[in-house]
Amino acid sequence: MTSDVGAERQGAPPLVVLEHITKRFPGVLANDDVSLDLRPAEVHALIGENGAGKSTLMRVLYGMYPADKGRIVVRGQEVKIASPRDAIGLGIGMVHQHFVLVDPFTVTENIILGNEGQVVLDRQDAERKVRELAETYGFRVRPDAIVEDLSVGEEQRVEILKALFRGVEILILDEPTAVLTPRETQDLFGNLRKLQQAGKSIVFISHKLDEVMQIADRITVLRRGAVVGETTPANTTKAKLAEMMVGRPVLFRLDKPQVEMGEPVLKVRDLAGAGKLNGISLDVRAGEILGVAGVEGNGQRELAEALIGLRTPEEGEVTLDGTPITGWSVKDVRNAGVGYIPEDRHEQGLVLNMTLWENSLLGRHDDAEFSSRIGVLFIRKIKELAERLVKLFDVRTRSIDVNASTLSGGNQQKLILARELETDPKLLIAAQPTRGLDVGAIEFVWKQILDQKAAGRAVLLISAELDEIYALSDRIVTLYEGRITGEYPPDAAPEDVGVGMLGGATQEVAS
Amino acid sequence: MASGEVAPPVAAPRIRSEWIERFGGQMLALVASLAIALAIGSLLIVGYGESPITVYGAILRSSLGDLDGFGYVLAIATPLIFSALAVAVCFKAGLFNIGVEGQYLVAMVTAAWAAVTLDFLPGPVHVVVILVAAMLGGMIWAAIPGILKVKTGAHEVVTTIMLNGIAISLLAWAIRSPLKFTSGPTGQNVDIRTDNFPDSALIGDMGKMFGIGPGAHLSWLFPLGIAAAIVVWFLLRRTRLGYEARAVGTSQGSAKAGGISIGSTQLRLFLISGALAGLVGMQQILATTGYLGSNYVAQLGFTGIAVAFLGQNNPIGIVFAAILWGILSRGEVALQIKTQVPREFIIILQGILIMSVVITYQIAKRRLAARQLQRAGAAGALEDSAPTVEPEVATQGES
Numbered sequence: 001m002t003s004d005v006g007a008e009r010q011g012a013p014p015l016v017v018l019e020h021i022t023k024r025f026p027g028v029l030a031n032d033d034v035s036l037d038l039r040p041a042e043v044h045a046l047i048g049e050n051g052a053g054k055s056t057l058m059r060v061l062y063g064m065y066p067a068d069k070g071r072i073v074v075r076g077q078e079v080k081i082a083s084p085r086d087a088i089g090l091g092i093g094m095v096h097q098h099f100v101l102v103d104p105f106t107v108t109e110n111i112i113l114g115n116e117g118q119v120v121l122d123r124q125d126a127e128r129k130v131r132e133l134a135e136t137y138g139f140r141v142r143p144d145a146i147v148e149d150l151s152v153g154e155e156q157r158v159e160i161l162k163a164l165f166r167g168v169e170i171l172i173l174d175e176p177t178a179v180l181t182p183r184e185t186q187d188l189f190g191n192l193r194k195l196q197q198a199g200k201s202i203v204f205i206s207h208k209l210d211e212v213m214q215i216a217d218r219i220t221v222l223r224r225g226a227v228v229g230e231t232t233p234a235n236t237t238k239a240k241l242a243e244m245m246v247g248r249p250v251l252f253r254l255d256k257p258q259v260e261m262g263e264p265v266l267k268v269r270d271l272a273g274a275g276k277l278n279g280i281s282l283d284v285r286a287g288e289i290l291g292v293a294g295v296e297g298n299g300q301r302e303l304a305e306a307l308i309g310l311r312t313p314e315e316g317e318v319t320l321d322g323t324p325i326t327g328w329s330v331k332d333v334r335n336a337g338v339g340y341i342p343e344d345r346h347e348q349g350l351v352l353n354m355t356l357w358e359n360s361l362l363g364r365h366d367d368a369e370f371s372s373r374i375g376v377l378f379i380r381k382i383k384e385l386a387e388r389l390v391k392l393f394d395v396r397t398r399s400i401d402v403n404a405s406t407l408s409g410g411n412q413q414k415l416i417l418a419r420e421l422e423t424d425p426k427l428l429i430a431a432q433p434t435r436g437l438d439v440g441a442i443e444f445v446w447k448q449i450l451d452q453k454a455a456g457r458a459v460l461l462i463s464a465e466l467d468e469i470y471a472l473s474d475r476i477v478t479l480y481e482g483r484i485t486g487e488y489p490p491d492a493a494p495e496d497v498g499v500g501m502l503g504g505a506t507q508e509v510a511s
Numbered sequence: 512m513a514s515g516e517v518a519p520p521v522a523a524p525r526i527r528s529e530w531i532e533r534f535g536g537q538m539l540a541l542v543a544s545l546a547i548a549l550a551i552g553s554l555l556i557v558g559y560g561e562s563p564i565t566v567y568g569a570i571l572r573s574s575l576g577d578l579d580g581f582g583y584v585l586a587i588a589t590p591l592i593f594s595a596l597a598v599a600v601c602f603k604a605g606l607f608n609i610g611v612e613g614q615y616l617v618a619m620v621t622a623a624w625a626a627v628t629l630d631f632l633p634g635p636v637h638v639v640v641i642l643v644a645a646m647l648g649g650m651i652w653a654a655i656p657g658i659l660k661v662k663t664g665a666h667e668v669v670t671t672i673m674l675n676g677i678a679i680s681l682l683a684w685a686i687r688s689p690l691k692f693t694s695g696p697t698g699q700n701v702d703i704r705t706d707n708f709p710d711s712a713l714i715g716d717m718g719k720m721f722g723i724g725p726g727a728h729l730s731w732l733f734p735l736g737i738a739a740a741i742v743v744w745f746l747l748r749r750t751r752l753g754y755e756a757r758a759v760g761t762s763q764g765s766a767k768a769g770g771i772s773i774g775s776t777q778l779r780l781f782l783i784s785g786a787l788a789g790l791v792g793m794q795q796i797l798a799t800t801g802y803l804g805s806n807y808v809a810q811l812g813f814t815g816i817a818v819a820f821l822g823q824n825n826p827i828g829i830v831f832a833a834i835l836w837g838i839l840s841r842g843e844v845a846l847q848i849k850t851q852v853p854r855e856f857i858i859i860l861q862g863i864l865i866m867s868v869v870i871t872y873q874i875a876k877r878r879l880a881a882r883q884l885q886r887a888g889a890a891g892a893l894e895d896s897a898p899t900v901e902p903e904v905a906t907q908g909e910s
């Protein structure tokens with residue numbers, strides 16, 4: 001953003017050069033002759049779909065994988081990086097998607113871990129150093145806080161500080177915003193700007209295009225392990241980036257089908273308990289998509305689980321087409337006509353160690369169609385169902401006899417969608433349906449949800465992505481600390497919805 | 512990979528090749544683990560100053576050298592099949608039933624009661640009633656940890672260990688008072704045991720059909736064990752309950768969200784496990800001794816855990832594992848007579864065998880999974896599951 005930084009960047013020789021890196025895993029060419037350079041004090045975004053080879057490339061630079069071919073030049077000298085320790089020695093640090101912190105330790109203890117210096121620990125001195133470091137770059141985190149009490153965003157700051165404490169000049173961040181709220185993302189970007197002004201270079205791995213356009217100085221796009229292009233935010237658009245990533249044009253706004261809305265299918269009244277709910281009332285009508293927006297951890301998961309029957313609320317009533325279903329078991333709720341896309345597809349959507357055909361049956365194993373009265377499964381029927389689902393939703397797999405764990409994230413989600421929509425549910429509960437998916441898969445999932453609406457069914461969409469809420473919803477409500485704090489029309493200003501997401505009681509009445 | 516036009520459209524299913532690959536891989540793993548175990552065993556034998564060929568030869572001759580020997584092997588394997596199946600059924604649903612031991616002890620008591628008191632029943636009916644009584648006894652003893660687990664969350668390992676202790680005392684009490692030996696001539700009833708069971712309660716000798724001597728006590732319970740293995744296989748692979756069990760065993764969250772009741776599934780599996788455990792003791796009281804005495808063969812429940820591991824919790828694998836176990840156990844006697852190697856060598860060899868099987872299978876499984884991934888060409892999935900080398904570990908040393 002700051003032009004002086006930009007000018008300096010143009011002339012400076014590159015800090016790191018990756019030349020013709022090839023990395024092959026058994027059966028997969030993860031990086032195919034990839035070349036990339038990183039200049040001093042720049043934010044270089046590395047984008048691509050899941051499996052495009054972004055993380056692999058950076059793990060090669062960080063010494064976690066040896067490259068099969070190619071060379072790495074740091075500050076003009078060719079280097080061999082055999083381990084993360086070598087990388088840190090060269091001033092290269094990496095923060096992974098999954099943090100590696102010792103929970104019962106304090107922030108300071110975590111940061112100095114492995115770097116304690118003398119035998120006797122000078123705690124106060126260490127804390128002072130950490131505090132200075134945090135203040136320099138504007139990281140808001142208390143050095144004496146215990147890590148297990150921290151939010152995910154704070155833990156991430158500790159991870160970054162840990163790298164900085166080791167004198168890192170080049171910081172690789174692997175999908176850093178995947179775990180952050182929009183607010184925390186902006187905080188992080190503030191920190192990154194400060195780091196940049198201090199001369200640090202940052203590699204920012206992501207597939208969120210809005211963020212890349214905002215933070216990056218340069219953007220390199222990977223597809224199927226190879227570089228398909230390099231550009232800058234000024235010279236490109238989101239749509240162009242998406243097309244480079246996927247290899248075909250991608251629609252970001254799908255047309256919402258015009259549907260005559262019917263009677264309320266789902267009615268929730270004063271639902272409370274179930275962990276975090278604080279008196280929720282809402283209606284979803286036939287042919288309507290109701291978007292529940294909110295910062296994560298405000299009861300989204302609890303709401304979805306209470307509705308499908310995984311949690312029992314203490315108070316309140318839920319009716320489906322007029323039938324009270326409060327406190328029903330999951331099986332009964334499903335049989336009453338509710339489909340469920342869980343926010344965590346590995347924990348609640350699929351049994352990863354079972355085959356695709358077995359996963360196709362989940363939730364319907366009691367149907368007379370698929371097993372006899374005494375409980376013998378009709379394998380052939382089930383396999384037919386699986387073949388149908390896989391074909392209908394274009395699940396990319398070699399066979400229905402392989403385990404669900406072999407599918408990519410997008411294909412796993414497609415399988416879940418196919419299974420849940422196969423029964424024509426009256427109500428679809430979709431919780432964070434596109435989490436972790438890349439743009440191509442997101443488009444597919446959105447389209448399926450809109451098709452539900454077009455078919456006159458009710459959809460309750462729970463999402464932390466405001467983009468998604470706007471792209472799909474007919475009506476938006478905000479969830480904050482287990483309460484509905486606002487209701488908005490689909491064309492409401494994001495700032496207004498933001499107020500509701502933070503608990504502001506702007507009770508606008510939608511038409 | 513998610514949705515680009517990278518992958519070819521759904522390929523025609525190649526079920527057979529995959530099945531062959533899986534089967535072939537398992538056979539290979541089995542042969543490899545046997546070879547490893549025998550090789551390590553050879554080192555020990557050489558340490559004793561004996562020749563491995565002599566020692567292994569003695570074991571094999573005594574167990575497979577003649578029909579009688581093989582009859583003994585199968586008779587030893589019979590209770591182990593039931594015991595290992597009982598363990599495996601629970602294991603599939605992620606439950607660790609250590610209580611097979613106690614369950615079969617209680618079942619021997621209920622079976623002995625049925626054998627002694629229901630002596631008016633005609634031959635085959637009496638046997639069936641006794642077997643049912645045994646299964647019920649095992650089920651009752653298995654229901655307790657099952658209910659405790661479902662209702663209170665008490666861990667089954669803890670509760671079943673406790674119940675094992677109670678079962679030992681229960682059996683001791685039963686053969687001292689309610690089922691005590693009464694009918695023999697005076698002066699002979701010094702043993703602490705039940706009356707001899709009537710002939711109608713005994714399971715017929717199967718060995719003589721094949722020319723195996725009566726000393727082996729090979730009974731119809733052996734084919735019943737094989738039948739049980741097939742039933743368990745069918746139950747796990749082809750029924751709703753088996754499906755639910757496997758789902759619960761690998762992902763409770765997904766199973767729950769799919770409408771499967773975890774508690775009901777676990778309880779039903781405990782009951783099935785208990786019924787199988789109930790049959791463990793039948794070989795000894797209905798085929799070998801004809802009464803229940805204080806000198807009963809214990810530890811079969813624990814050995815079942817080992818056999819289940821050896822058979823990789825696969826019902827068919829368990830049958831072979833139990834026979835293999837029988838071969839080694841049968842060899843114990845031969846070792847003492849024919850070699851200088853102490854009989855404990857067999858126990859060590861059994862231990863080594865289990866370890867090498869568990870390790871080779873784990874490696875084979877990983878290989879297979881990697882190959883599946885590879886063929887799926889799912890670079891994305893690979894990247895997700897690639898081991899994340901913790902950078903922490905690598906930076907520990909520097910200061």
